[in-house]
Amino acid sequence: MDLISPKERLFRTLDKKETDRKPIICPGGMMNAAVVDVMTKCGHLLPKAHSDDTLMAQLSKDVSDETGFENYGLPFCMTVEAEVLGSEIDFGSLECEPKIKKEVFPHVSEVDYKDINKMLKEGRIETITNAAYKLSKNSDVPVIGSLTGPISTADSIVDPMTFLKELRKDKENANKVTDYVTDFLIEYAKQLIESGADVISIADPTATGEILGPKMFGEYAVKYLNKLIDAIHETGTRVILHICGNMKKVDNYIPLIHMDAISTDAMVNLSLLKEKYPQLTTMGNLSTYLLESGDREHVIKATERLLAKNIDIIAPACGLSTSSPIENLQAFTRRVKEK
Amino acid sequence: MSKTKEELLEELSDAVVDMDEELAASTAKEYIDEGYDAYDGISEGLVDGMNKAGELFEEEEYFIPELLLCSDAMNSGIEVLSPHIERSRSKDEKIVVIGVVQGDTHDIGKNLVALMLEVAGYKIVDLGKDVPPQAFVDKAKELNADIIALSTLMTTTMPRMKEVIDILKKENIRENFKVIVGGGPISQKFADEIGADGYSVNATASVRLAQRIVS
Numbered sequence: 001m002d003l004i005s006p007k008e009r010l011f012r013t014l015d016k017k018e019t020d021r022k023p024i025i026c027p028g029g030m031m032n033a034a035v036v037d038v039m040t041k042c043g044h045l046l047p048k049a050h051s052d053d054t055l056m057a058q059l060s061k062d063v064s065d066e067t068g069f070e071n072y073g074l075p076f077c078m079t080v081e082a083e084v085l086g087s088e089i090d091f092g093s094l095e096c097e098p099k100i101k102k103e104v105f106p107h108v109s110e111v112d113y114k115d116i117n118k119m120l121k122e123g124r125i126e127t128i129t130n131a132a133y134k135l136s137k138n139s140d141v142p143v144i145g146s147l148t149g150p151i152s153t154a155d156s157i158v159d160p161m162t163f164l165k166e167l168r169k170d171k172e173n174a175n176k177v178t179d180y181v182t183d184f185l186i187e188y189a190k191q192l193i194e195s196g197a198d199v200i201s202i203a204d205p206t207a208t209g210e211i212l213g214p215k216m217f218g219e220y221a222v223k224y225l226n227k228l229i230d231a232i233h234e235t236g237t238r239v240i241l242h243i244c245g246n247m248k249k250v251d252n253y254i255p256l257i258h259m260d261a262i263s264t265d266a267m268v269n270l271s272l273l274k275e276k277y278p279q280l281t282t283m284g285n286l287s288t289y290l291l292e293s294g295d296r297e298h299v300i301k302a303t304e305r306l307l308a309k310n311i312d313i314i315a316p317a318c319g320l321s322t323s324s325p326i327e328n329l330q331a332f333t334r335r336v337k338e339k
Numbered sequence: 340m341s342k343t344k345e346e347l348l349e350e351l352s353d354a355v356v357d358m359d360e361e362l363a364a365s366t367a368k369e370y371i372d373e374g375y376d377a378y379d380g381i382s383e384g385l386v387d388g389m390n391k392a393g394e395l396f397e398e399e400e401y402f403i404p405e406l407l408l409c410s411d412a413m414n415s416g417i418e419v420l421s422p423h424i425e426r427s428r429s430k431d432e433k434i435v436v437i438g439v440v441q442g443d444t445h446d447i448g449k450n451l452v453a454l455m456l457e458v459a460g461y462k463i464v465d466l467g468k469d470v471p472p473q474a475f476v477d478k479a480k481e482l483n484a485d486i487i488a489l490s491t492l493m494t495t496t497m498p499r500m501k502e503v504i505d506i507l508k509k510e511n512i513r514e515n516f517k518v519i520v521g522g523g524p525i526s527q528k529f530a531d532e533i534g535a536d537g538y539s540v541n542a543t544a545s546v547r548l549a550q551r552i553v554s
Binding site for chain 2: 099160216265288289292293318320
C-alpha cells in the first residue's frame, strides 16, 4: 500500500523532496497513452474525444486506469493551439493523431494577430478546460495539462520551412509571432490551471538543437520557453518540459530553462545529463519503439535499466504509437511500482 | 575591369555559403553577361557553395535554418543560369523516389535529402509527406526507379518503413530497388532490422550512401 498519493508523489519529486518511489507518468499532448487497445476496451473513442469534454475526460481516466500511468493527461494531440490561431486541422482517426492540414500563414510578416481573450473562447479550449475540471475531482491523481511549446506553435501557423528560415532572415517578425503565440499559451495555460490542471507539461518538438542549432535555440527557444514557464510559475504551478531529439549541441542551455523537470528522448543518457547538471530533475525515457514493437520481457528489462539510472520521473521517451499493446504499457508501469 | 571566370565562380559559391539570395542572382547575371558557361556556373559555383554549406552542416556550424537559406540562394542563382543550359539528361541518370511515410508530416529532413541528392545529380521524384507504403512502391515501379528513400521523424511511424519493404517482397520486386531510410529516430540498427539497403545520419551523408549503393 502506497503511503502517499500519486499527486503528492509527483509534486514532491518536482520540488526535489524525498518520496517512497519514482512517479510513473505519461503527460498527454504529444506524449499520450490513448492507445487503440485502451479505447476499444473502454469504448471512449478518438477522434470524437478530441472535441467532446465528457468523452475526453473519460478517455483520460481510462488511460490511467488501464495502463497504470499515475496521472490524467490532456489533450490527446498537439493541434488545439494551432486550430485556435487559425490553421486547418485534420482530426485523424482512431489510430492516427490529428495533424495540421495547412499552416495558415505563408510568412512571419503576414500573421494576423487575433485578440487573445476572444481566442480562449474558440476552438476546443473549453473542451479541454471542461475535461480538466471533470478530472480534477479525483484529488489523488494529478491532472496534467499539455501545451505545444512556443516554437512549435509558431511553426504550426506559419509554413514551417519558411518559419525556420525567417528565424534568421526576418528576426523582427519571427520574434513578434513567437511572442504572440507565447502570450496566447500563457493565457491558455492559466485557464487550464483554473479549471483544475495540477501540472503543466510543455512539448516543443521543433525547438531542438538538431533543428535550430545552438544559436537559434538560445535566441528563441530558451527565451520564449522561459517567458511561458515563468508566467505559469507565477500561478504556483509546476512545469515539465519535453525536449525532442539529441540534446548534445544544446545541453548547456538546459539548466538555463526554468522548468521543474526535463523530459528527453530515448537517445539521451539521463544519468550523464544529471551528472553534468545535478540541479536538473530528469524525466524519461523508455523507448516508445520498444513499447510498440518489443515484448513484455524486454520492456521490463529496459524499465529496470531506467530505474537503475536514478532518473527522477519515469515516463515514455516520446510520443507513443497508438498501436502500442496495453500489456507493454502495463508491464512498464507495474515494474516501476514494484520498486 | 571584368572578372575572370574563376573569380565569379568563387563569388557564386560564396554567395550560397553566405545565404545571400540577391547576391547569388546578381552574380549569376554578371557571370552570364561575361559569356561564361552556364553549366559550370551551376556545378562549380553554386553547387560548390551548397556542398560547402553541407560540410558546415556536418561540422555542426550550420543547422537547418542556415542550410535552407543556402539552398534558396543556390536556387536563385540556378534560376538565372539554367535557361542558358542545353538540357540533355544523361541516360544513366539515377531516379530516387522519396517521401515521408504515412502518419508523419514532418518533411524538413526529407526536403534536405531531396535537395542534396538533386545537387549531386539524381533525378528526384518527391511524393511529399504522409505517403502510404503502397504509393512508394507504385511510383517506383512506374518510373523504374533506382532508389526508394523513406523518411520519418516520429517513432510511431517507423513501422511504415518496414511495410514498404514487405510490399516489395510480396510483389517479388525487392531486388529491383534500393531502399534507404533516415530521420530522427532511425538508426543503422533499425535499417538492418527491417532489411533496408542503407541508412544515413543526415542529408549530406545520404549522397554518399546513394553513390555507394547504386554505383
